[in-house]
Amino acid sequence: MLTEAQWTEAVALLPFLAHPDTAITRAFRHEAMLMRLPEGATIFSEGDACTSFSILLSGQVRVFKIGETGRELTLYRLARGESCILTASCLLSERQFPAIATVEQMVEAFVIPQTSFQGWIDTYPAWRAYIFQLIAQRLSTVMAVVDEIAFRRLDVRIAQFLLRGSDPLQATLSLTHQQIAVELGTSREVVSRILADFVDDRLVRVARGSVTILDRQALVERAEAS
Structure with missing residues (x-):
């Protein structure tokens, strides 16, 4: 369960939590946790299982691929208020993480367990809308990367x-x-x-x-x- 100070930060980050009587608000407050990771930490390696979903409160994360020749390609970066669509995709499809995610600047993030993440999508329209909007926005970023490289x-x-x-x-x-x-x-x-x-x-x-x-x-x- 989040502390009062952490909850205040969560509400500032996610406006749909501002209504104290809604079910998603109660669920988020009781089931989310605040996690801290130091600069240089590896969050996911390629092939890892995804067991939770994170929303960044502060810091920066880089998500990238490494080719057979060792060449790296940055897919996107995550900053305050952002989340990783690859993690969301893995949790929804129960597949392994297909890239690498590392901490570039010390991270604080709200972490939601896999079972909560999946259950909230089925149950709470506000959470479902948030995840779908996230996927749409981040996909446009990845498509821009593909466009740059290809054209x-x-x-x-x-x-x-x-x-x-x-x-x-x-x-x-x-x-x-x-x-x-x-x-x-x-x-x-x-x-x-x-x-x-x-x-x-x-x-x-x-x-x-x-x-x-x-x-x-x-x-x-x-x-x-x-």
Whole structure:
């Protein structure tokens, strides 16, 4: 059962819990637990069984796949108020987790046991609507990843990635070529080659462990190239 302080946090996170007399509100308060995981912890490895469903209160989780060559592909990240659709899918289908989920920033999360998660979907319309909306939103994120990999040139994706991670007041990003490759699902060698082209075009300056944007407008134009 959640403490008074934890319950206050849960209501702020999930508005459908604001009505104290509803059945889902009572069930959530009595059956959910607050879990903490340190940075670097592995939540799921590929092939693990799913035994609970989590909603992040704070921190950040990365969900990714590793290919046969060892190349990583980030599917999505979870932050405050978000949940993992792969976990939901595994709980509903009773299948194993098909990816890897790790903690990037220390996590606090509300955890609902598998039996409660499944029973609430059958019983409480507010919970069912929340889960279905979650699945719809996160699927659009995954489809955007597929679209980028399948249909967008990698130089365009790298330009977009650098622009997303910076702002006009902070043009230097602390990133290695390998980190960029991992985020975009490609190889370090390909990233290095494209960054070298950006350097030749005076779009960026590359140093060990950092990339500095020199011509933001030109990089925007590269990011918008078809």
